Every structure is written in C-alpha cells, then in structure tokens.
Amino acid sequence: MTAHISAKAPALPILTIDDLHIDFVLHTGTVQAVRGISFELYKGETLALVGESGSGKSITAQAILQLLPEPVRYTKGSIEYQQQQLIGAPTAAIRKVRGNRIAMIFQEPMSSLNPLQHIGHQVAEVLIEHKGINRQQAAARVLELFQLVEIPDPQRRLKSYPHELSGGQRQRVMIAMALACEPDILIADEPTTALDVTIQAQIMALLKNLQQKFGMAILFITHDLGVVHQFADRVCVMRKGQLVEHGITKAVFSRPQHPYTCELLDSEPSGSKPAVSQDAPVVLDAKNVQVNFPIRAGFLGRVVDQFRAVDTISLTLRQGQTMGIVGESGSGKSTLGKALLKLLDGHGDIHFDGIQIDGLEPLAMRPLRRKMQVVFQDPFGSLSPRMTIGEIIAEGLKVHEPLLSPRQRDEAVCAVLEEVAIAPSSRNRYPHEFSGGQRQRIAIARAMVLKPRFMLLDEPTSALDRSVQIRVIELLRRLQDKYGLTYLFISHDLAVVRALADHVMVMRSGKVVEQGPTEQIFSYPQQEYTRELITAACPLGNAAQRAHSSA
Amino acid sequence: MSGYALRRLLQSIPTLLVVITLSFFLMRLAPGGPFDGERKLPPEIEANLLAAYNMDQPLYLQYFDYLAGLLVGDFGPSFKYKDFSVTELIWSGFPISFELGMWAMLIGLVFGIGFGCYAALRQNTPGDYLVMSTAMAGIAIPNFVMAPILTLVFGVMLGWLPAGGWNDGAWQNKVLPILALALPQIAYIARMTRGSMIEVMGAQFIRTARAKGISERKVVTRHALKSALLPVISYLGPATAGVITGSVVIEQIFGIPGIGRYFVQAALNRDYTLVMGTVVFYGGLIILFNLLVDLIYAWLDPQIRYE
Numbered sequence: 001m002t003a004h005i006s007a008k009a010p011a012l013p014i015l016t017i018d019d020l021h022i023d024f025v026l027h028t029g030t031v032q033a034v035r036g037i038s039f040e041l042y043k044g045e046t047l048a049l050v051g052e053s054g055s056g057k058s059i060t061a062q063a064i065l066q067l068l069p070e071p072v073r074y075t076k077g078s079i080e081y082q083q084q085q086l087i088g089a090p091t092a093a094i095r096k097v098r099g100n101r102i103a104m105i106f107q108e109p110m111s112s113l114n115p116l117q118h119i120g121h122q123v124a125e126v127l128i129e130h131k132g133i134n135r136q137q138a139a140a141r142v143l144e145l146f147q148l149v150e151i152p153d154p155q156r157r158l159k160s161y162p163h164e165l166s167g168g169q170r171q172r173v174m175i176a177m178a179l180a181c182e183p184d185i186l187i188a189d190e191p192t193t194a195l196d197v198t199i200q201a202q203i204m205a206l207l208k209n210l211q212q213k214f215g216m217a218i219l220f221i222t223h224d225l226g227v228v229h230q231f232a233d234r235v236c237v238m239r240k241g242q243l244v245e246h247g248i249t250k251a252v253f254s255r256p257q258h259p260y261t262c263e264l265l266d267s268e269p270s271g272s273k274p275a276v277s278q279d280a281p282v283v284l285d286a287k288n289v290q291v292n293f294p295i296r297a298g299f300l301g302r303v304v305d306q307f308r309a310v311d312t313i314s315l316t317l318r319q320g321q322t323m324g325i326v327g328e329s330g331s332g333k334s335t336l337g338k339a340l341l342k343l344l345d346g347h348g349d350i351h352f353d354g355i356q357i358d359g360l361e362p363l364a365m366r367p368l369r370r371k372m373q374v375v376f377q378d379p380f381g382s383l384s385p386r387m388t389i390g391e392i393i394a395e396g397l398k399v400h401e402p403l404l405s406p407r408q409r410d411e412a413v414c415a416v417l418e419e420v421a422i423a424p425s426s427r428n429r430y431p432h433e434f435s436g437g438q439r440q441r442i443a444i445a446r447a448m449v450l451k452p453r454f455m456l457l458d459e460p461t462s463a464l465d466r467s468v469q470i471r472v473i474e475l476l477r478r479l480q481d482k483y484g485l486t487y488l489f490i491s492h493d494l495a496v497v498r499a500l501a502d503h504v505m506v507m508r509s510g511k512v513v514e515q516g517p518t519e520q521i522f523s524y525p526q527q528e529y530t531r532e533l534i535t536a537a538c539p540l541g542n543a544a545q546r547a548h549s550s551a
Numbered sequence: 552m553s554g555y556a557l558r559r560l561l562q563s564i565p566t567l568l569v570v571i572t573l574s575f576f577l578m579r580l581a582p583g584g585p586f587d588g589e590r591k592l593p594p595e596i597e598a599n600l601l602a603a604y605n606m607d608q609p610l611y612l613q614y615f616d617y618l619a620g621l622l623v624g625d626f627g628p629s630f631k632y633k634d635f636s637v638t639e640l641i642w643s644g645f646p647i648s649f650e651l652g653m654w655a656m657l658i659g660l661v662f663g664i665g666f667g668c669y670a671a672l673r674q675n676t677p678g679d680y681l682v683m684s685t686a687m688a689g690i691a692i693p694n695f696v697m698a699p700i701l702t703l704v705f706g707v708m709l710g711w712l713p714a715g716g717w718n719d720g721a722w723q724n725k726v727l728p729i730l731a732l733a734l735p736q737i738a739y740i741a742r743m744t745r746g747s748m749i750e751v752m753g754a755q756f757i758r759t760a761r762a763k764g765i766s767e768r769k770v771v772t773r774h775a776l777k778s779a780l781l782p783v784i785s786y787l788g789p790a791t792a793g794v795i796t797g798s799v800v801i802e803q804i805f806g807i808p809g810i811g812r813y814f815v816q817a818a819l820n821r822d823y824t825l826v827m828g829t830v831v832f833y834g835g836l837i838i839l840f841n842l843l844v845d846l847i848y849a850w851l852d853p854q855i856r857y858e
Contacts (some may be wrong), residue, residue: 069753098764099765104762111756125773
C-alpha cells in the first residue's frame with residue numbers, strides 16, 4: 001500500500017512510523033489505543049491523518065514527539081526521524097527535536113498557551129532554547145515571525161496575553177512558535193477545529209503559504225474531510241487505532257476502497273428540506289427583537305453603555321418549518337434563540353401560538369414552556385449527572401402533567417426512548433454511561449416527551465462526529481415529519497444547516513446579513529459575507545457525490 | 552487598580568458594621584456580665600460600677616456610644632484589666648503575635664510549596680505518599696498535642712531550647728512556638744500546592760511547553776509554578792490574618808504575652824469592650840488581608856482586571 005507518487009518528494013522519508021503499537025495501562029485494564037500503524041512522511045508534503053474521536057490519530061501525533069502522558073507503553077514498532085529512533089530516545093535527544101526539528105500546534109489555542117505569560121515571551125522561549133540567542137535577538141525574531149503569520153499590530157502584540165487575542169490570532173501565535181526554528185516537520189493536531197469557518201480558511205491558507213516558503217512537511221490531524229480534500233496531498237484514514245486506508249487524497253476521495261472510508265464520506269450531511277406551504281399556521285412570530293447587555297464601568301459600576309447582542313431582528317416560523325440561523329461565534333445567534341423563548345430578557349413583540357409572550361410573567365409562561373423545548377450543544381453538560389435518564393426525561397412530565405400516575409409516566413418515558421432509538425430498558429442508567437450521540441438523543445427525548453410544537457436546537461450536532469451527527473439529523477427529520485414540529489436550528493456548521501433547514505438566516509454582529517430559502521442562499525448568496533462563509537466552509541462538493549455513486 | 556482598592560475599602564465599612572452590630576448585641580444576650588462573680592456585689596456598688604461604665608443606659612444608647620468611640624479610634628476601657636484601655640491591651644500583645652505569626656506563615660509557605668511540588672511531580676510514588684501522609688498527620692494532630700510534644704522533645708529531652716516562657720523575646724524562646732504554628736500551615740499548603748500542581752501539570756499549555764523542547768525543570772518553574780500557586784495565594788489571606796492574631800493554645804502552652812489569649816478570656820469574663828475590640832481588630836485584618844490577596848492575584852493573573 002505505498003500510495004506515494006508525489007513528484008516533489010525525494011526518495012527518503014524524513015519520518016517513518018512502522019508498525020506502531022501504543023497501550024495505556026489503566027486501573028481498569030490495558031487500552032490498546034494504536035494497533036499497528038505504519039506510514040511515511042516526505043519533505044514538503046501534507047499528509048492528513050483522518051478519523052473520528054477515539055481513532056487514535058491524536059495519540060499517534062503526540063507519540064512522535066514522545067509527549068504522551070504516563071502510563072503509556074510503546075509495546076511494538078518504531079518512529080524514526082531521519083534515521084533517529086524516537087521511541088525510548090534519551091530525554092536530551094528528544095528535546096533537541098521538539099520545537100526545533102519537529103514542531104506541533106494543537107487544537108485549543110486558548111488552553112495551549114500559558115495564560116500568565118506575554119505571547120512574545122512564549123515564542124521567544126523556543127528560540128532562546130534551540131538557537132542559543134539572547135533575549136533582544138529573540139525579540140527581534142519574534143517580531144518577524146508575528147509579521148510572517150500576519151498578526152495585526154505585531155509590535156504591540158509582543159506584550160499581549162493570550163486572553164487578549166481572538167481564537168484565530170492565538171492559533172497564529174502557536175504557528176509562529178512552531179515555525180520559530182524552521183522545523184522539518186509541523187504536526188498540526190486539529191488546528192482549526194475550535195475556530196469559526198472563515199478563520200479556519202485563513203489559518204489553512206496561512207499554513208499552506210508558509211509550507212511553500214519553508215518547505216516543511218505537514219502532518220495534519222483532523223476529522224474534517226472538507227479540509228483534507230482541499231489541503232492534503234495524501235491521506236491516512238484511521239479507525240480504532242488502525243490504518244484502514246492510505247493513498248493520494250484525490251484517489252481516496254473518488255474511489256474509496258475501505259467500507260469505513262465510504263461511510264465517512266457518506267456521513268457528510270446531504271439532502272434538503274422542501275419549504276412549507278404559506279398557509280401553514282404561524283407558530284412563532286417575532287418583531288424587532290433586541291437584546292442589550294449593559295456595559296459597566298467607573299467607580300460604582302454604573303451602566304455607561306449598552307452592548308447590542310441582537311439588533312432588531314424579525315422572523316416568522318410556520319408549523320413544520322425549519323429555520324437555520326448561521327453565523328460565527330459572537331454573532332448573537334444563541335442570544336436570539338434564548339430571547340425568543342424568553343430564556344433571557346429582550347425587547348420586541350413575540351407571539352407564540354398566537355399568544356403574546358413578551359412581558360408575560362414566568363408563572364404565566366409555564367404552560368407555554370411545555371410547547372417550546374430546547375436542545376443544547378453540549379450533551380455532556382446539559383444532562384444532570386446525578387439523575388438516571390429515566391428521571392431526566394420524566395421530570396418535565398411531573399411539572400406539566402402532575403396527574404399522571406408513576407406507571408403512566410414510565411410508559412411515556414419508554415415510548416419516547418423507543419422513538420429516539422434508545423433501548424427503554426436502559427432508562428435506569430446514568431448519562432455518563434452513554435456516548436455523545438446517545439446523550440444528544442436522550443436530550444431530544446427529554447424535549448419530545450412533552451410533545452412540543454416548537455424546538456430550539458442550539459448547535460445540537462456540533463460536538464458530535466460526522467457519522468454520529470448524521471443519525472441525529474435523521475432523527476430530527478423523522479420527528480419533524482411525524483409530529484409536524486417547527487425547528488429553530490442554530491449552527492455554525494453550514495453543511496448541517498443546508499441539509500436540515502428550508503429557510504436560512506445569516507447573522508453577524510447581532511444583525512441579519514441575509515435571509516431566504518436555503519437553496520437560494522447557498523446557490524446565489526447576495527452578500528459578500530454570506531459568500532465568504534459558504535466558501536470557507538469548503539464542503540466536499542463533488543467528491544462526496546462521486547463517492548456516493550461509486551459506493 | 553488604586554480606585555479598586557479604595558472602593559473595596561469603602562465596601563468593607565458596611566461589612567464591619569454588620570460584624571460589630573451582631574457581636575455587640577449577641578454578647579449582651581449571653582447571660583452574665585462583667586461584674587458577676589462568685590460572691591454577689593452589694594447593689595449600691597454594682598449600680599456605681601454600671602454607671603461608671605455607662606452600662607446603666609439603654610442598650611441602643613450604649614451601642615451608639617460605642618460606635619461614636621470607634622469613629623475616633625477609641626475602643627473603650629477594659630472591664631477586667633482595670634487601668635488599661637482595650638487599645639493598649641491589643642497593642643501590647645499584637646506585635647508579639649504578629650512576629651510569631653509572620654515567621655510561621657513564611658516557613659509554612661516555603662516548606663509547604665516545596666513539599667507540595669515535590670509530591671506533585673512524583674505523583675503516586677512512595678515519595679508522594681510519604682509527604683502526603685505526613686501532611687495529613689500535621690493537619691490531624693491538634694496544636695495542643697503538637698506543642699507539648701515539641702516541648703518534650705526539644706525542651707526537655709534534648710534540652711536544646713527553653714521549654715516555655717517569653718524571656719523578653721529571646722530568639723530561643725520563639726523557635727518552638729513558631730514551629731508549632733508553622734507545622735499545620737506547612738501541611739495545609741503542601742496539600743493545596745500538590746493538588747493544584749497536579750492539575751496544572753495536566754494542562755494543555757504544559758504540553759505546549761514540553762513540545763518546545765525545554766527541560767522539565769523549566770517547564771515546572773517557568774510555566775507551571777505560577778499557575779499552581781494561585782489557589783494557595785487565595786488561602787493566604789484569611790490564614791495569615793488568623794495566624795498573626797495569635798493562638799490561644801500556643802500562647803498559653805508556651806507562656807507568650809500575645810493577643811491570642813484575649814479572644815477567649817475576654818469572652819469568658821464578659822469583658823464587653825475587649826471582646827468588641829478583638830472582634831473589630833480581627834475583622835479589619837481579615838478584610839485587609841483579603842484585599843491584599845486580591846491585589847496580588849490581579850498582579851499574577853493578567854486575566855483578572857479590577858475596574
């Protein structure tokens with residue numbers, strides 16, 4: 001399976017991983033995280049390691065620099081950097097490679113930088129360590145690096161702390177740090193996953209640009225097939241610690257050999273939703289919704305200004321409709337969602353089911369609450385860890401249907417669990433015993449048991465792997481068809497929105513940039529910002545379609 | 552920052568007022584009074600005494616009198632230690648308690664942080680277990696047990712240090728009480744440092760620091776230590792205020808003329824003004840040290856900005 005036929009690569013690989021096995025020895029037993037991985041990395045190429053969470057791709061990446069925490073065991077195989085064996089190499093030898101010949105950038109640019117140190121200092125540290133230069137020389141070089149990675153106002157930024165930068169800027173700092181010693185290999189572990197799509201595209205373009213300048217090899221770890229398709233020369237598909245497929249990116253995407261690769265390519269959200277008829281009853285009608293957050297300052301914390309998180313937005317949702325709200329983080333989309341359900345205070349006329357709900361007392365809202373349900377992003381944080389899933393689901397029933405007998409309640413819980421394809425017999429188990437996808441389905445069951453008319457879905461699929469996502473999307477579609485539900489679907493993931501929503505609203509800085517039927521927005525975006533978002537999302541497009549037809 | 556400090560000081564006034572009010576009235580609610588003794592005083596003498604200390608007036612008037620005195624820094628006369636004002640009593644004992652307490656905190660910090668780091672970096676090894684079980688013992692053994700043991704070993708058996716007494720503040724007489732005060736602090740701080748150090752060493756920016764190729768020693772000293780000490784800093788505020796105001800037990804056992812003993816004796820004697828004086832003094836110190844800690848915190852952690 002030596003699928004490497006790249007013209008620009010010389011004969012000898014700079015990194016060779018051969019039959020790598022990695023175990024973690026825990027109290028509960030040994031976990032075989034990586035089971036026999038082999039691949040080579042050549043000078044100047046981009047190799048993508050693709051797989052879902054738990055596939056062992058990040059572990060493989062960290063093993064190269066011997067960064068894995070105890071109790072790790074390298075049971076078999078080798079990692080060779082230019083004929084130097086890295087597994088079990090003396091610490092001093094490894095340290096000469098780390099940050100110097102092989103550098104690494106990580107997923108979370110906020111937590112990967114020391115919060116208590118100037119970023120300039122953090123980048124300079126690598127130079128001082130490996131190049132043996134003094135502070136002043138290092139500072140001058142850091143300034144060059146900041147210019148190279150296009151950090152705005154680099155001179156001033158030298159003395160900034162990580163929290164004073166945006167996510168994209170932090171990742172640029174990480175890249176500057178990684179490139180400081182002009183390494184042979186850059187390992188990028190999900191470098192754009194935590195960033196907004198447009199920032200993602202900028203960072204990827206920057207990496208590509210710098211790769212051409214320095215000629216380094218990039219080992220790119222990701223779960224995002226769109227990014228792989230655009231940027232990687234070769235791709236290795238990993239699953240459960242093994243390499244299932246391996247080849248030139250275009251070939252793998254157009255003619256995937258392994259069934260798992262096909263499954264991955266197929267799990268890109270597809271399909272679309274037809275618009276509802278104009279006669280369908282209006283479920284939610286909001287006019288001129290505004291949400292202001294006070295800005296306090298001064299000696300006594302007086303309110304000096306208002307931050308307008310949602311700026312005069314109107315929308316109408318009809319029964320059976322799905323409206324997608326897209327936008328980058330901080331655009332106000334979640335705030336809008338909460339304001340519409342009166343989960344936080346806003347201004348504006350909001351009618352739900354023909355009843356005016358703005359200005360309604362919390363007690364008067366309660367019967368309406370049952371008809372409007374919410375599913376949140378984080379399936380780990382939004383279910384109480386101390387309650388069984390049966391109790392979690394039944395809780396709403398106790399409030400809204402106090403007359404039900406325990407037996408009837410139990411029956412309702414079982415029925416709704418069956419509906420979301422979770423075995424009713426597991427209702428006495430606790431949330432931590434379920435996977436992320438299962439938990440999200442439990443959260444949907446919790447909402448569904450009250451038979452709502454309207455559901456606010458706030459990034460319900462963002463924390464999930466694509467193949468799990470697709471099942472949640474299918475579930476949402478099925479429930480909508482069966483019960484005529486109305487969805488307000490908030491997401492930064494344009495592919496999912498395109499598949500689920502019939503109407504899209506693009507938000508930026510609390511304002512509506514553009515809205516309209518989904519296909520119209522995606523095919524003929526009118527605004528520059530919408531176009532930018534859509535291009536940046538780099539959907540697989542044709543490749544995925546081809547994979548479909550050949551599979 | 553100075554605006555913040557000023558605002559915090561102003562905000563502490565209502566807090567202190569609540570403390571004063573509560574302790575004033577609760578103290579008076581307790582049965583008994585400063586002039587109750589084994590033998591009942593003749594009514595005329597008692598009436599004279601009460602009048603001399605303004606105690607014949609209604610309680611609310613006494614309360615406002617007391618507040619008015621506080622405004623000009625007058626804590627009133629002591630009921631039990633005649634001839635002394637509360638201010639004099641506090642200032643005679645506080646410098647001694649302060650000195651011992653500060654040394655104890657300093658020793659507690661140095662050794663506590665040292666042992667804590669040592670244990671954290673050797674997590675789940677015999678070295679870690681040894682340090683942590685010793686620290687647990689340090690917390691579990693009360694000072695009225697620890698102090699006599701120290702006296703017995705170093706004072707009586709080895710004869711290196713005096714077993715007690717103040718001797719006008721000779722350094723030999725300070726060693727054992729400082730040690731007795733410092734031991735539980737070392738234990739607390741070591742446990743706290745270990746916990747937060749382990750957490751910080753698992754943080755992602757530590758992984759980044761390692762990926763830079765710097766030595767493990769630099770990873771710890773340059774990157775981990777400062778973050779790991781933040782929780783310890785916040786413990787220091789109330790702890791320091793507590794330690795420098797003296798310990799009744801330690802001062803009693805070693806015969807030290809600090810202010811720790813006033814806290815208990817004043818309450819038992821119903822020495823109303825002395826109780827109030829110690830409460831206000833202690834409350835003020837707590838507020839002051841918490842403010843100091845918050846300012847140090849902001850200085851260490853740039854993510855915190857007080858406006």
